Every structure is written in C-alpha cells, then in structure tokens.
Amino acid sequence: MSVAKRLSPQAVAPAEPRSEKNYVLRRFLRHKLAVVGLVILTLLVLVAVFAPQIAPYDPNKFDAVSMVDTPTKEHWLGLDQVGRDVLSRVIYASRISLSVGVVAVGIYVVLGTVLGSLAGYYGGAVDIVLTRIADMFLSFPQIMLILVIVAMIGPSIWNIMVVLGLLGWPPIFRIVRGQFLTLRELDFVQAGRGMGATDSRLIFRHILPNSMGPILVAATFGTAQAILTEAALSYLGLGVQPPAASWGNLLIQAQSTTVVEKQPWLWVPPGLLIFISVLAINFVGDGLRDALDPRLKR
Amino acid sequence: MLKYLIRRILIALPVILGVTIITFTIIQMAPGDIVDLYVDPTLSAADKEAIRHNLGLDQHPVIQYGVWLKGVAQGDLGNSLVNRQPVAVRIGERMGPTLGLSLTALAVAFLIAIPVGVISATKQYSWLDYGSSIFALMFVSIPGFFLGIGLIFFFSLRLDWLPVSGMRTLGVEKSFVDLLQHMILPTVVLSAGTMGAVTRYTRSSMLDVVRQDFIRTARAKGVSERLVVYKHTLRNALIPVITLLGLQLPQLLGGAIIIESVFMWPGMGRLAIEAINSRDYPVLMGLNLLTAVLVVLGGLLSDMMYSVADPRIRYS
Numbered sequence: 001m002s003v004a005k006r007l008s009p010q011a012v013a014p015a016e017p018r019s020e021k022n023y024v025l026r027r028f029l030r031h032k033l034a035v036v037g038l039v040i041l042t043l044l045v046l047v048a049v050f051a052p053q054i055a056p057y058d059p060n061k062f063d064a065v066s067m068v069d070t071p072t073k074e075h076w077l078g079l080d081q082v083g084r085d086v087l088s089r090v091i092y093a094s095r096i097s098l099s100v101g102v103v104a105v106g107i108y109v110v111l112g113t114v115l116g117s118l119a120g121y122y123g124g125a126v127d128i129v130l131t132r133i134a135d136m137f138l139s140f141p142q143i144m145l146i147l148v149i150v151a152m153i154g155p156s157i158w159n160i161m162v163v164l165g166l167l168g169w170p171p172i173f174r175i176v177r178g179q180f181l182t183l184r185e186l187d188f189v190q191a192g193r194g195m196g197a198t199d200s201r202l203i204f205r206h207i208l209p210n211s212m213g214p215i216l217v218a219a220t221f222g223t224a225q226a227i228l229t230e231a232a233l234s235y236l237g238l239g240v241q242p243p244a245a246s247w248g249n250l251l252i253q254a255q256s257t258t259v260v261e262k263q264p265w266l267w268v269p270p271g272l273l274i275f276i277s278v279l280a281i282n283f284v285g286d287g288l289r290d291a292l293d294p295r296l297k298r
Numbered sequence: 299m300l301k302y303l304i305r306r307i308l309i310a311l312p313v314i315l316g317v318t319i320i321t322f323t324i325i326q327m328a329p330g331d332i333v334d335l336y337v338d339p340t341l342s343a344a345d346k347e348a349i350r351h352n353l354g355l356d357q358h359p360v361i362q363y364g365v366w367l368k369g370v371a372q373g374d375l376g377n378s379l380v381n382r383q384p385v386a387v388r389i390g391e392r393m394g395p396t397l398g399l400s401l402t403a404l405a406v407a408f409l410i411a412i413p414v415g416v417i418s419a420t421k422q423y424s425w426l427d428y429g430s431s432i433f434a435l436m437f438v439s440i441p442g443f444f445l446g447i448g449l450i451f452f453f454s455l456r457l458d459w460l461p462v463s464g465m466r467t468l469g470v471e472k473s474f475v476d477l478l479q480h481m482i483l484p485t486v487v488l489s490a491g492t493m494g495a496v497t498r499y500t501r502s503s504m505l506d507v508v509r510q511d512f513i514r515t516a517r518a519k520g521v522s523e524r525l526v527v528y529k530h531t532l533r534n535a536l537i538p539v540i541t542l543l544g545l546q547l548p549q550l551l552g553g554a555i556i557i558e559s560v561f562m563w564p565g566m567g568r569l570a571i572e573a574i575n576s577r578d579y580p581v582l583m584g585l586n587l588l589t590a591v592l593v594v595l596g597g598l599l600s601d602m603m604y605s606v607a608d609p610r611i612r613y614s
Contacts, residue, residue, distance in 0.1 A: 033432070136313045141552035141589055144570065148321060148582060151574040152328035224439065231441050232556045236571065254447045257462060261455040271444035279439040286435070 027291035034287020037280040044277050048094040057085035059092040060243050070263075077265045080253065090269050093245040098277065100161055100246070101227040107165025109219050112172025117203055119173070120180025131177070134170035142167055146229065147238060155238045157246075164226050175218055179211035213292035220285035224278045231274045247274045299605075303598065310594040317590045318583060319363070325579045326359045353379060366583060375587075376580035385584040389566065393588070395465055396558070396565030400550040402481065403488035404543070411493045412539065415500025419535075420527055422505065430497060437494030442553055446487045446560040453483065463562035484561045488553050492546050499542060503535040510534075537608045544600025548593045 028034055047054060057075075061084065071078045077086035119127040149163050183189060184207060192206050233239030234248030242249060247270040253259050254267035333346050333355065341349075350356045354365065369376050375385035411434075418430045454462040465480050466472060507513065508531055516530050555567030562568075566585060573581040 132312075136316050141548040141555075141593065143552035143555055144586060144589055145317075145320070147555065147570065147574060148586075149324050152324050228439075228441055232443060235441075235443050236556065236559060238574075248441075251444065251447070257450075257455070260447055260451050264451065267447060271441065271447070274444060275436075275440050278441075279436060282435050282439050 024291045028287050031287035031290055033283045034290075037283025037287070040276060040280040041284060044094060044273075044280070045098065047091060048098050051091050051095055055085075055088035055091040057088040059084060059088040059245055061085075071265055077269060078263070080266065086250075086266060086269075089245040089250060090247070090273065093247045093250055093270060094273065094277075096157060096240055096244060096246040097227060097230060097248065097274065100157065100164070100230040100240070101223045103161045104164035104168065104226045104230075105219050105222045107161070108168035108222070109172055109215065111165070112169035113176050113208070113215065115169065116173040116176025117180060117208065120177040121184060121199070121203055121207070127177070130173065134173050137167060137170045138174075143229065143232070146233065147236075150233060150238050155233070155241055157240050157244065160230055160233060160239055164229060168222060168226070171218055171222070172215060175214045176211055179214065180207055183207045183210055217285055217289045217292060220281060220288055224281040224285065227274065227278055227281070247271070299602075306598055306601070307594075314587065314590045314594065318367075318587055321583060321586045322359070322363050322366070322579070325577070325582060326362075328577070366580070370587065375584040378581050379578045380576050380581075385580050388569065388581060389584050389588060392564060392566045392569045395563060396551070396554050396567060399481065399484055399488060399557075399563065399565065400547070400554050403485050404492065404546060404550055406485060407489040407492035407546075408496055408543065410489075411496035412500050412536070415497045415539075416504055416527075416532060416535075418497065418501045419504035419508070427501075431501070434494040434497040437490040438498075440490065442487050442491065442557050443560045445490060446483065446557060449483045449486065450560075463560075465564055484557055484563055487560070488550060488557050491553060492550060495546070496539065496542055500535065500539050503538050504531060507531050507535045533607075537604065540603050540607055541600045543603065544596040544598075547596035548589075551589055551592065 075085050075087065077090065080086055080089070115130055119130045146163055146167060149167075150159060153159055153163075184202075189202060189206050192202055197206070230239055230246065231248030231251070234246050235251050237249075237252060240246035240249050250270040251267050253263075254271075259266055333349050333353075347356065354362060357365075366376060375389070377384055378388050414430050414434075418427045421427050450462055453460045460482055461467065461480050465477065467476050467480075470476060513526060513530055516526050521530070551566075554563075554565060555570060557563070558565045558567035559571065566588075569581065570585050572578070573585065
C-alpha cells in the first residue's frame, strides 16, 4: 500500500472503517489557523518537556557575581531582583503553566462525564439535583469563589489544579447529559438494549463514544480558560507560589510601575507566552469544532 | 409575565442561599481568623478570647451563619470585622465604581462587536472576515492583566496621554473629563474579552439565520439585499445575541476583580481581595451575596429582553 494512495481522497473507500476519522482529520488540516496553532502548541510542549536541556541556567540559582539588571550576552532577559536568570525561569514556568491547565481540565472532564452520564442515562431525582447544582455553579462569577477557596485553603500548584478541576465540571456535565438524552432513545441504543446489553456496556460502548466530539472541543477551550485563570490568580499572588515559577507569577514584578517602564524584558515575555499559548489552543479548538460538527459538512 | 417573574425569583433564592452557604463553609474551614492576624500578639489568650466573644467568633459556625442570615432577612449585612463599619456602607461606596466600569465595558463591547460580527458574516470568507475573526480570537485569548500592563506601558508611561491608575487625580477638583480619562484604559481591557466573544457569536448567529427558508423566500420575492440583511436576517440573528447581555455580566464582574487590581480601581474587586487577605468574612459574605443577586437579575433581564425581541416567546 503506497502512501500516496492512502493520502488521495478518492482512494478512501466509504465503507472503510477509518473513513470518518480520515474525514475529520482532513477537515481539521484544511483549517489553516488550527494547524498553525497545533504547531505552536507542539513547540511549547517540547520546550516544557525539555526545559532542563534548553534552559541556560538553574531557574532557582542566584547569580551573585554578575548583578546586572539589563539583558546581556550571558543573560538574554537579564536577572530578576534576587539575581535569578529570567530566561531560565520563563522556560521552566511553561511546565507549570501548561500542566495546571491540562490537569485541571482532566479532572473536570472526568467528573463532568461521569455525572452527566448518570443524570442523562438514569434521569429522575439524580438528574434534577445534579442539574440544579450545575446551574448554581454556572450562574456565578467563578473567579470570586475560586479566589476565596484558594486564599482559605492556601495557594499552591496542587490546590489550584484541584479547585479549578472541582469547579469546572458543569459545562461538560451539560454537554454529556444533553447527548445522553438524545442518544439513549435512538434506534442503535434501543437495539443494543434489546440484545441484552448491560447498562455499563450501553453507556461506555454505545453512547459515550458518540459524545466524544463535543467533549473534546469543550475540553480544548477549557484548557485555554484554565491557563488564563491560573495566570490571573498567580498574578494576584493567590496562585503558584515562588520560588516555583509560572508565567502568571513572573508578572507579579510588573505590579511595580518602575519595572513596567524601565524593564519590559521582565514582564513582556511571560505575558506574551500566556497569550500565544492560549491563542494557539483556541485556534486548535476552533479547528476541532469545525471538523467535528456534522452540521457544517459540505 | 408577573407570575413568571415571581416564579423565577423563587427558583433563584435557593441558588443564592447555596452560594452563601458554600462561601461561609469555606471561610470557616480556613485556619486562623482575624484575631490571630490583626490583634497585638502580646495580648494574653484570655484577652483574645474576649475579643472573639465580642465579635461573636466563639459561637458555633451554624449559629454564626444563622445570625448572619437573620440579619440579611432584616436588611442588615453586619459589620466589617476590620473597622466595624456596616458592610452595606463599605460595599456601597465600592459598588458605583465597579458597576460603572462593568456596564460601560458591556455597552462598548456590544456596540462595537455587533456591527463587526454582521459585516464579518455578510462578507464571509473575505479578508475582512478573516481579520475580524482573528482579532476576536486574540481578544478572547489575551490575559486582561497583561493587556492592562501593556496599555499602561504605552499610553501612560511612554506617551503620557492617560493616567496610570486610580479613578481620580488626587488634589484636583472632581471633574467628568478627569474621570473619563481614568476610565479609558480599564474599559478597553475589560471589554476586550466580551467584544471577542460577542463578535464571534453575532457572526455565527447571522450565518445560521441566513440559511433559513424565510430568507430564501424573501430573496425569491425580490426583496433588496440590503433589506434582507438588515431587516430580515439581523433582527432574527440578534435575538440569541441579546441573551448574551445577561450572561456576560458574571464574566465582567469576575474580570473586574482582576482588572481593578491592575489599575488600582477603587471597586468591589479590590474590596474582595482586601477582605480575603484580612479574613473579613462579613464583607466577603456581603460581596458574594450581592454578586449572586446581580447575576440573577442579569439573567432575568436578558430573559425579559428576549421576550420583547421575539414575540413568539411568551412567559407565563
């Protein structure tokens, strides 16, 4: 089987089991911004993974010898107030900033999917109670609740991940519940039931796989949102705590007007990186939504 | 309509109650209280106990919550633990700046976003469409505080056109122009996210309506393109956009909390952070209660506007 043959659209027979996946992939690749976003995101993830190899210095080591506060050949972004290499800190920060987003969203996707499946499949009192709770969380400026919780239980990387994870599930819950309400009445599910499939088989083999598209799209946009929230919390001093570096807490230095005016190299790079990574993820989310939305098929 | 309103408010009450219970529980779970934080550490344990007793902090949490709730039912939000001022007064003096900023940002965002979204949809796949889509996505993706710092850097520090922070220039007589100058940057920052979201929403709503049969009918009977776009399509496309007005309110209030810190804006967001840092729970409870009420009101308002814009929707 030649590669060229597999790539040409005519070669994909409609009956081939992978054709739907190929179709989605083709639609995604046609979305140029989404591809650009994916490339940028991959680069950022690589930087995060290989931070120890890329960073020129130890992000927590103080350079007592060369007390410079402007960029030099040795320190491209200069040193911070206590003499740590800013470039190394920015590189290491990508690890924390990206992983907070991914872990938080991972927690709430699981939570939202489980609760949404329960509510949508079984209905009744469970459904009513869960829907009420979800509505309550949705109708409130979350940042307020997050601020209070994080301040009270103590700000740290883990607490941020857990709090964002525990509070973020309602949108996923709504999507999954809605999908279950529609899908559980459809013929193929009824047929499965008639053939004696158990509840868990119906849920995990028949209904959930059909809901993956919208969940994936929501999770992608959710990751962008979670990265923004972590950055804002850390900027307010209620997020990731120094000496650990996140893009948000590197911007704490910009609370001083002197730093803002005289040392832009300290605050522009971490801010730009938050912006670029969130934008890249949103581009990917856009592409996924267009590729997975059956209504847009042409 | 009145019946519907009353029912909606009755449904909202347990939600608001739930929010206050959650907030209260979290505050109670936190180690340490205001007496540990603020009172002279040389005081004896007995004196500290006496202060706690005076503030009512030595009672069981359930009783404390009961006392608070009873006060609220009688229109009394309690007193701040920091300076014994009534919470209503402390929040009252901060509410104006926050609401002023949020509502201005809301208006600016919608006034710019709707026309841009409409143009984007009518010229689908043109460079204008791509440009505005990319800008919309950029506005949604940029962290508000970073945009704020960037704008301060350019417009306040480098160009010296606008003030760095605050709501008024100290020592200068109160004037509208002064206030306006202080408002420009925070308003831009706060409206950016909403503007991006509404632009995208308007565009897709327009494209949804254009595909419908009655638009084809209008075109078929020879209605001019102008009328098709601005009367038939726009009017119907705006209906779902209007609901966003109410839904964006929590977003804006949440955004204000962070933006106010960047611009030293004397609003509810900064009060919240002060109250969090000093464990001033009556103020925090009051703030949470008020935001919950505002958000519920926003939702109600958008529902009502929905029924005005779309005669097919009647609430009973």
